[in-house]
Amino acid sequence: MCLQNIYLLLVLLYYAQAELFTAKPKDVEEFEGQIATLKCFLGEFIEAKYVVSWWKAGSKLTEQNEVVTMDERMTVNLDELPYPGAFSYSLLITNILLKDEGGYHCQIDRTPPITSGIARLTVLQVPSVEYPKCTKSANSYIVGSQVKLTCTCELLSPPVNLVWSREGSFILPMDIQTEELEDFVYKHYIFTAQKDDNDATFMCQQKTKIIPKIQNCTIRNLNIQYRPEVKIQHTSALFAKIDSILFCQSFANPPVTGFKWTFTPVLNAYEYITDGQVLTLTKLSMDRNGTRITCSAENKIGIGRNTMTLHMTKEIRRNDNIQKNDNDLEISPEAEENNLDIYGKDNPSISLYVVIIIIILVVIIVVVVVIIPVYYQCFCKTRTTINTSGREIYQPTVYYDPRDRSSNSGLYDRSLPRLPNTGHYGHWRHSFASQVPEDLDQQGYMYIEERNGQNTL
Incomplete structure (x- = not known):
């Protein structure tokens, strides 16, 4: 009895070894919508005695030459090879979908069943030309508010990589938030609006290893709004008893809607003229030295102000033909700060010398280029x-x-x-x-x- 059991075990081992699959089925990669073919090879297989089938996980798909699952996209073929007992067992899936991705194996139905190795089917998805898509959370932002820029792409296999950049410089991944929702992936870039972000350009690049082409989307001219930044300027030193012009320079988004000039102490109405950004001081006396002048600029975001203290020098009297010594003039500290030298490079007399030199050069050019050729043509030719x-x-x-x-x-x-x-x-x-x-x-x-x-x- 013991010998019979040993003999039976040896027979089972023999048949098991004889009916093993010759090799593990190969993994397959194919683009979505194409045809995927999976194959396994059998050796010493007796078609009339045993049944072979294709399985995906725990679901049976085929049996011999028939498809047992309700999927019309699948076909199966058991083909005999030109070797005794050798067969090829093929599973074809047309118009493959992402759901077809997974592990497949062949199985010989016997006791115990014999299974092949697992073949991995990978479905490659090509990104649509409609993606990526760039969106912003608002049309405009106020300085200090939160800006949210979103780059959207499809949830594909293999996954695509989205990269944000600003003005050609890539933004670190740690500053990006990722979100997957249904069949889409969202990459959010969130930051606090600053004045320097106004008119900035942001780009999102979509990369995938299956195609070399990089697709992108862009957000241009980001609109960051801020209240006016104001600075009072004047082009020369301020002298008593002489008209002086001050200019209120402003930077704002949106543009300034109005300007206002105020004085401490208050000036008389005949001592100044205002015209928007321009203030004309009309022959102020030295008594007004130290007056504080404020320019206020307003837009819909807020009001910006700048204040300056009036530093004037004594009245200068000059004859056109006589130039005073530098010691006869008092230059205000503000004039010195702005490098305003009355008898320096801004002296109008220097401009007159330049004009005279230019006139002489023009006369020489006219004589050489015009008069001499004309004389030759008329009298010498x-x-x-x-x-x-x-x-x-x-x-x-x-x-x-x-x-x-x-x-x-x-x-x-x-x-x-x-x-x-x-x-x-x-x-x-x-x-x-x-x-x-x-x-x-x-x-x-x-x-x-x-x-x-x-x-x-």
Whole structure:
């Protein structure tokens, strides 16, 4: 009896080893909507004796060549290979969905059942071109309030990575809050609004390992509102008995809606003129030195103020042709602070020197560029003449040197050349010479001989 049990155990081990799967099914990765194929291979399998099936977790999907689950996207094939007892068992899933992702294995139905290794099906999802989406919690924010920027993408497999950046600089992940809700992922960037955040640009980048392309969305020109920042400025030192202009400079979002000037102690109405941002002090006396002047600017967010103390110097009297010594002027501390030097680089006389130099340069340029070329064209250039047929006739420059000589002695003047026709010296000669610039070496002479009242050449 004991020997029979040992024999039976050996037989079971033999068949179990003979019907083992030859290898573990391979893992499969496929894009959503495509076809996924899972395969397992059997050795020494007797089709008429045993049944093989596909399983996902604890659910049976197929049995031999039939699909037992209610899913029309699945098909199964048990194909015999060209080796005795060797088979390939394939499961095809068309138009795969994210829910198909998971572990699959083959099983031979016997006692005890024999199972293959697990094959992992991974469904790859491509992000939609509609994502990511960037949103902000409000159209505008007041300085000190909370700003919430949100980047939204789909909940995919594999997961995508969302990265926030500001003006090209990445924001640390520790400053980002992540939230998953239904089929979407939200990345929130929350911070306190500052004036420097006004007009800032924020970008959210979406990255995934399955495609190299990076998709992004942008929030531009963030609107951060703040009350006016005010500063009183003036362009020169303030002198008694001379009109002075002060300017109320402001920075605000939204723009300033109104300006107001106040004085401590109060100035008389005839001592100043206000025009919005501009204040004109009309010939104040030295008694007003130390007056506190305040400019207030207001927008819908609030009011901003700036106050300055009036520091004036004594009245300056200068003749246009006489410049005083520097010791004759009193410069206020505020003028010294603003580097206002009355006889320094802002002196109008220096500007006059610059103007004179510029005028001289302009005259030189006009002479060189305009007058000299025009003079040459009009007086030095060779002129041409056109005949009746329209042809140009060149007119060289010619000068004449007439000479008339005669001999009263009746003798030939041997200083004269011989006559061309007789070879004798002439009594009288009228000659002229012409010189052409293009042919300076050529000279021409014409001789006239008068005999018995006749002219002979």
